[in-house]
Amino acid sequence: MRAHGKPAARPVSGSLRIVAGRLRGSRIEVIDSAGLRPTSDRVRETLFNWLMPVIAGARCLDLYAGTGALGIEACSRGAAECVFVERDRELARRLGENLARLKVEGARVVHADAMGWLGSPPAPFDIVFLDPPFDADAWAAVALRLEEGGWLRGDAWVYVESPTTWVPVLPTGWREHRVGQAGNVRLALYRRAGPDPLS
Numbered sequence: 001m002r003a004h005g006k007p008a009a010r011p012v013s014g015s016l017r018i019v020a021g022r023l024r025g026s027r028i029e030v031i032d033s034a035g036l037r038p039t040s041d042r043v044r045e046t047l048f049n050w051l052m053p054v055i056a057g058a059r060c061l062d063l064y065a066g067t068g069a070l071g072i073e074a075c076s077r078g079a080a081e082c083v084f085v086e087r088d089r090e091l092a093r094r095l096g097e098n099l100a101r102l103k104v105e106g107a108r109v110v111h112a113d114a115m116g117w118l119g120s121p122p123a124p125f126d127i128v129f130l131d132p133p134f135d136a137d138a139w140a141a142v143a144l145r146l147e148e149g150g151w152l153r154g155d156a157w158v159y160v161e162s163p164t165t166w167v168p169v170l171p172t173g174w175r176e177h178r179v180g181q182a183g184n185v186r187l188a189l190y191r192r193a194g195p196d197p198l199s
Contacts, residue, residue, distance in 0.1 A: 016069050021076030022120045028067050028098050033091065038067045039131065039161070043182045045157055048077055050178045050189050051127065053159060055079055058126040063114050063142065068095040070129040072104060081106040087113045094103060122150035131161040139168035147171040156192045159184055
């Protein structure tokens with residue numbers, strides 16, 4: 001029987017490794033959490049090879065942060081800033097501890113629901129990592145909120161993970177730049193079309 005008060009911490013189920021950059025080789029603990037699907041080392045290596053020309057100095061948003069592996073990898077590779085949004089209190093707390101331990105600068109953890117947080121006044125981002133729980137079916141609604149809510153800079157990049165069995169419906173101005181697959185996961189990097197200078 002557990003005493004009343006602070007909930008027991010969830011057990012650690014494994015760890016992730018930062019692939020490259022200032023924090024290369026650093027480990028992030030992964031705790032047991034329903035629906036948590038951390039992005040693997042191999043997938044992150046592929047993604048950041050795609051983003052290599054634009055990551056330095058970028059302002060990033062890790063919207064369904066979980067372990068924060070995507071945002072931490074971005075910071076390790078030279079991103080200027082990353083906001084991590086996570087609705088699970090324990091995951092958000094652990095993420096904050098990892099950021100402090102690794103001395104990640106320009107990082108901020110927000111304990112909030114993604115859709116609710118996107119209803120706040122926007123501050124546009126250069127790169128967004130959009131990797132919601134697959135059973136939430138949140139891609140279309142969240143992408144629309146990002147697009148219409150002023151959260152994306154004119155030529156922003158959006159990374160989307162989804163099941164290989166279908167492609168999410170995304171705003172028409174998001175152009176598919178790179179696509180890959182890892183197991184049953186579809187990896188796709190989109191570039192938002194900026195204003196047409198001829199229009």
